[in-house]
Amino acid sequence: MMKFILSVASPMRNLQSYDRYLFVGPHPDDIEIGAGATAAKLVAKGKTVAFVIALDGRYGFENAPKGITPEALIEIRKKEALASAAALGVTDVTFLGLSDGAQYEMKDLHHALAKAIGDFGPDVVFAPDPNLISECHQDHLNVGEAVRQLAFFAPFADIMQQYDAKPAQVVALAYYYTAHPNTYVRTSGFVAQQLAAIFDHHLSQFPEHSVAAQSVAQYLKLRSFFLGLRRLGLHAEGFRMLDRTRMHVVSEAGR
Template identity: 25%
Template sequence: MINKVDVLAIGAHPDDVELGCGGTLAKIISEGKRVAILDLTQGELGTRGNLEIRREESQKAAEILGVKHRENLKLKDGFLVNSEQYQLRIVEAIRKYQPEMILCNALDDRHPDHAKAAKLVSDACFLSGLRKIETSIEGDLQAAWKVKHIFHYIQWRELKPDFVIDITGFIDKKIECCMAYASQFYNPTSNEPITPIATKDFYESISYRAQNIGRQTGVEFAEGFNTAQTIALKNFDGIVW
């Protein structure tokens, strides 16, 4: 079974993708690109909410963005490891969706799962292209698939981006899909414990961090990305001066 997409956005936890690259996804979907989201864990160790609530919130966020498919591998939250078992689960997903590009967790971040996921996904991308690694879904043998580009969105830590995507005009959609996770973020009427991402400051930071990255690059709002690849440009026409 193949559900071909242009971009596969991967997050260690539900809401990672929305916070890290929600504006970028909204923009490329508006341009006709096909996008799928893969959550590695269910975020079951999160202080607020529960599995059922977070599952409903993640589906609502996907509907807001207009992604083609969203699935959760249900790996162990808080204990991601770069193991053969986990690598092969992600290889199966990559071969299922056959993306040209993968967007995934930050290379370095406050939550240990984020950097672990970044390495795990990068390694799985390499393995996905090896024909002698056999994987199957529902009994059907999968073909090897090489991902052209792997980029890492920026999360809690303010890493210096290697490049940014102009999301001017899509910041409202980014905030809307993030706030679909009502159990996780700022809500002055909630009786649940306050966490670092459940504060008013964090809610406001979704906008002002994008605005700050945009200010540094000559646009109103932007999202930053890191890459271990060398990027080749056909010409300079796509660069915002």
């Protein structure tokens, strides 16, 4: 009931009604897996979309070619990320270059992300949900938490100045990799583009015809189909969206 009252008292704008969108990924490939079809749809709608990749992916060895060094893998994954983003229609990609595997100071992550947010000036920031109880990858938790803090403080010039960053009028935060979506974007017509961006380009992580590629592709197809059923569409992606009202104090927004 209280959640319903909040929706009546302060309805959220449609997630697709804004102009500038910044997608933040912990590693190369996270944005595409978590929100790639939505990013492609926003580009197709004429929105301004940019990607920020926080970490260099040096420890993504599980499916990478045998014997490759971390330094070589960093460069491979950077090229893959650029090609994958371009396949979604995104050409504005920023690499923060911090080390994968939580090998960084949180203050450095905050400074780098704050600068990226201030430079781009997004209306909406996408990031992994730091509240996902099953998430065991510290990088995902760290990046999501840093974005959560910065999204709220971004409009405050004095606070952003402490990060050597410009203020940005962020008005909404959208979590991907979330267990509790409250907003859905219909993505029929963009799922194939998402899959191609991942599996045609992130080959160090998803080699062609590998078990990893096949299982993740099947998961994404099924996820988009069942999320689509919730909104009477063929396919959809789901996000936990918080506007500025829901970012602070309003406990019902967390349900």
